[in-house]
Amino acid sequence: MKHGIVVVGAGAAGLMAAGRAAELGADVLLLEKTGGIGNKLRITGKGRCNLTNDCEIREFIAHFGPSGTFLRNSLARYDAAALVQFFHAHGVPTVTERGQRVFPASNEADDVVRALRRYCLDHGVQFRTHSPVEGIRVVEGALRGVRVVGGATYDARCVIIATGGLSYPGTGSTGDGFCLARAVGHTVLPPRPGLVPLVTAEPFVPHLQGLSLRNVRATLSQGGRELASAFGEMLFTHYGVSGPIILTLSRFAGEALGQGPVRLSIDLKPALRVEQLDARIRRDIAALGASTYPAVLKRLLPRLLIAVFQERSGIARDRALSQLTAEERGRIITLLKAFDLTVVATRPIAEAIITIGGVSTREIDPRTMESRRVPGLYFAGEVIDVAGDTGGFNLQAAFTTGRVAGESAARALQRAYDAPMGAAASRHRRAAKSKEKGT
Ligand SMILES: Cc1cc2nc3c(=O)[nH]c(=O)nc-3n(C[C@H](O)[C@H](O)[C@H](O)COP(=O)(O)OP(=O)(O)OC[C@H]3O[C@@H](n4cnc5c(N)ncnc54)[C@H](O)[C@@H]3O)c2cc1C
Incomplete structure (x- = not known):
């Protein structure tokens, strides 16, 4: 069957791309591998969906590291304000929370999926679920359409690949887009986990499972060289560490782990020199009188951390506070300012929030999302080698690139339809002129 545009993947990027292209008048078929649409969208932000981040554009781009440059052009056309306006217009009012993070006011990710579905249906997008695309059909360099598992083919002038990355494969994102892109000559940077918990070596860590630390500073380093640092909240788990600042730092750990273990140093009291x-410890000791060493730790640390901390400090549990020396106080302070852990691995990509790597941005036109290798082929969302921090950045990137891809494909299609008519019109004009001249 012939369509103007086939969109592959009904996630954030694919739904936005399909809806926008259809809104501009294109005949759009949306093929989704699973039985549902927006599977990952529904679990974003713990079911609340952190849609975007309302920070200033320069800061927004900085949250993508080096890959941010690629998004500059498309974000100038479709930024957080435009996305928020879109959802307001489609019945999803939003609220902005701490850190400029934007959520649907209902706190329901399902409302976001419903709005996108309606947007697509209202403009005539045809949905086909249980349709895993296994190949892009290119004949003598010209894009012809797609082939789905089982052999059925769909002809199309334009194809938009919006198949996501490799994380949370249960949602349908199993890296198919990387194979599809590679098969038509694209470079795919090796996918690896992004925004992912870290595995640590210390045997005491599993005993700290569930302990959440707020307002701490975590710093990653390797061989004495600082890699990155972040302030905020983190969490101990049965295998290591997780939580917002750990996820943010994981990108740097993942890059460095190839060269060996990485040190994670936690400043438990970043506000104090x-x-x-x-001075604080001496005050506490004076106030506690005849107590033993753990009494002072109780004033400084969460309960779960006390036994580990006491052992690491090398100071006996029954040491009288009045007998603590300046050197021992120094040891406590050193540990408070640098509670070190050894990072040995990241958790697997299936547990990552996003995939780092993907289709090389060098081979995609940042103004249109069109492939520089195969005219008529477009990419949108996480399948592209673009990866942002937590806070709504990744969904905005998916919506923005989806919007731009849908718009560009619809316009290209329009130009293709107009071209023959344009040629016919100029033939007609030439004929009319000749008639006028009587030639
Ligand atoms: C637990 C979790 C929470 C998150 N929370 C947030 C958040 O709050 N805010 C934020 O900004 N980001 C969040 N993210 C990241 C964000 O969800 C993704 O970056 C975003 O969904 C990517 O959108 P996408 O459309 O590119 O891909 P996806 O949402 O992964 O959609 C891809 C779609 O393509 C389909 N597909 C795959 N292969 C084929 C094929 N061969 N044929 C047909 N269809 C195919 C899949 O089934 C899927 O439906 C979260 C991620 C996770 C895992």
Whole structure:
């Protein structure tokens, strides 16, 4: 069957691409591998969907590291404000929370999926679920359409690949887009986990499972060289560490782990300088009187951390506070400012929030999302080698690239339809002129 545009994948990027292209008048078929649409969208933001981030554009781009440059052009056309306006217009009012994170006011990710589905249906997008695309059909360099598992083919002038990455494969994102892109000559940067928990070596860590630390600073380093640092909240798990700042730092850990273990140093008291901490501890010791060493730790640390901390400090549990030396106080302070863990791995990509790597941005036109290798082929969303921090950045990137891909494909299609008519019109004009001249 012949269509103007086939969109592959009904996630955030694919739904936006399909809806926008159809809104501009294109005949659009949306093929989805699973039985549902927006599977991953529904679980985003713990079911609340952190749609976007309302920060200033320069800061927004910085949250993507080096890959941010690729998004500059498309974000100038479709930014957070435009996306929020879109959802308001489609019955999803939003609220902006701490850190400029934008959520649907209903706190329901399902409302976002419903709005996108309606947007597509209202403009005539045809949906076909249980339709895993296994090949892009290119004949003598010209794009012809797609082939789905089982052999059925769909002819199309334009194809938009919006198949996502490799994380949470249960949602349908199993990296198919990387194979599809490779098969038609695209470079795919090796996928690896992004925004992912870290595995640590210390045997005491599993005992800290469930402990959440707020307002701490975590710093990653390797061989004495600082890699990155972040302030905020983190969490201990049965295998290592997770939580917002760990997910943010995981990108740097993942890159460095190839060269060996990475040190994660946690400053448990980032607001206090060494002298201030020493004064605080001396005050506590004076107030506690005849107690033993753990009594002072109780004032400084969460309960779960006390036994580990006491052992690491090398100071006996029954040591009388009145007998703590300046050197021992120094040891406590050093540990408070640098509670070190050894990072040995990231958790697997299936547990990552996003995939780093994907179709090389060098081979995609950032103004249109069109392939520089196969005219008529477009990419949108996480299948592209673009990866942002937590906070709504990745969904905005998916919506923005989807919007631009849908718009560009619809316009290209329009030009293709107009071209023969344009040629016919100029033939007609030439004929009319000749008639006028009587030639
Ligand atoms: C638990 C979790 C929470 C998250 N929370 C947030 C958040 O709050 N805010 C945020 O900004 N980001 C969040 N993210 C990241 C965000 O969800 C993704 O970056 C985003 O969904 C990517 O959109 P996409 O459309 O590119 O891909 P996806 O949403 O992965 O959609 C791809 C679609 O393509 C389909 N597909 C795959 N292969 C084929 C094929 N061969 N044929 C047909 N269809 C195919 C899949 O079934 C799927 O439906 C979260 C991610 C996870 C895992």
